[in-house]
Amino acid sequence: xQDSAARPFRLFLxxxxxxxxxxxxxxxxxxxxxxxxxxxxxxxxxxxADRGIRPELILCSTAVRxxxxxxxxxxxxxxxxxxxxxxxxxxxxxxxYTDIIDANRHLNSLMIVGHNPMIDExxxxxxxxxxxxxxxxxxxxxxxxxILDLQGGPGGAATATLVSLIxxxxxxx
Numbered sequence: 168x169q170d171s172a173a174r175p176f177r178l179f180l181x182x183x184x185x186x187x188x189x190x191x192x193x194x195x196x197x198x199x200x201x202x203x204x205x206x207x208x209x210x211x212x213x214x215x216a217d218r219g220i221r222p223e224l225i226l227c228s229t230a231v232r233x234x235x236x237x238x239x240x241x242x243x244x245x246x247x248x249x250x251x252x253x254x255x256x257x258x259x260x261x262x263x264y265t266d267i268i269d270a271n272r273h274l275n276s277l278m279i280v281g282h283n284p285m286i287d288e289x290x291x292x293x294x295x296x297x298x299x300x301x302x303x304x305x306x307x308x309x310x311x312x313x314i315l316d317l318q319g320g321p322g323g324a325a326t327a328t329l330v331s332l333i334x335x336x337x338x339x340x
Contacts, residue, residue, distance in 0.1 A: 175316035178268065178293070178327070179222050179278035182286045184208040184310040184335070186232040196257065200235045207310035207335040212239035214333050215312060222278035224249050226267060228256035230282070236310065237280045256281045261288035272317075283307055293317060293327035302332050310335045 185204035189195055200208060221244055227237040229252045237250055255263045256279065264285050271277045279286070287307035291299040293315050303311070311334050315327040 174275070175318050175328070176272050176274070177222075177276035177330075178315045178317055179220070179276065180286050180290055180313045180315065181211070181236065181278060181280045182283055182307050182309055182311055183228070183230070183233045183236040183280060184211070186309075196230050199231050204232070204309065205235070208236045209239045209243075210335040211236075211310045211312055211333060212243040214335070215240065216243040218331075218333075220312075220314070221245055222248065222276045223274045224251065224271065224276075225278040225280060226251050226253050226256065226271070227280040228252070228282060229254050230257045233257070233280045233282070240278070256285075259285075261285045261292070264289050265292075290315075294329045295326075298329055302329060308334065 183204075184200050184207035186198045187201040187204075189198050225237055225240060225248055227233050227250055233256070234252065241248055241250060253267065255267065261284075264279060264281060268277065268279065279289075283306070290303070290307055290313055294302070294313070311332065313332050314330040316330055317327045319326050
């Protein structure tokens with residue numbers, strides 16, 4: 168007999184890697200990764216590839232530092248992965264992120280490459296404050312990749328199980 172339970176939706180939450188401060192006259196949008204950030208982005212993409220992580224779609228903020236964080240996934244994980252750049256992931260609050268996730272629940276998996284505090288808020292909303300604090304007591308660090316299995320309805324109605332947390336500086340939890 169086949170299990171009638173709905174298959175969970177796998178969500179990958181990736182905060183952009185470490186970026187430098189804005190130079191005089193430079194817009195926040197144009198801030199690039201610093202040297203550590205480039206290394207983090209490459210490392211987290213390689214760690215994901217080594218674990219067979221392959222989201223169906225990557226939705227990425229249009230900000231330079233997010234695009235630079237997402238690009239190594241294309242090279243390391245698969246050149247067949249589609250990356251779409253979404254302005255609202257730069258300008259919008261966590262509710263916009265939730266709406267974007269809900270609009271893509273027809274997929275099996277989705278990666279969001281975005282910014283704090285929105286990534287941290289989503290992580291806490293889906294995983295629960297206690298689990299989020301246990302996993303990341305000092306907040307959601309740059310280049311951290313959380314893997315969550317979502318069950319249930321859209322937005323706030325969904326609950327998630329933290330499957331794995333991959334940090335570019337140590338082994339995954």
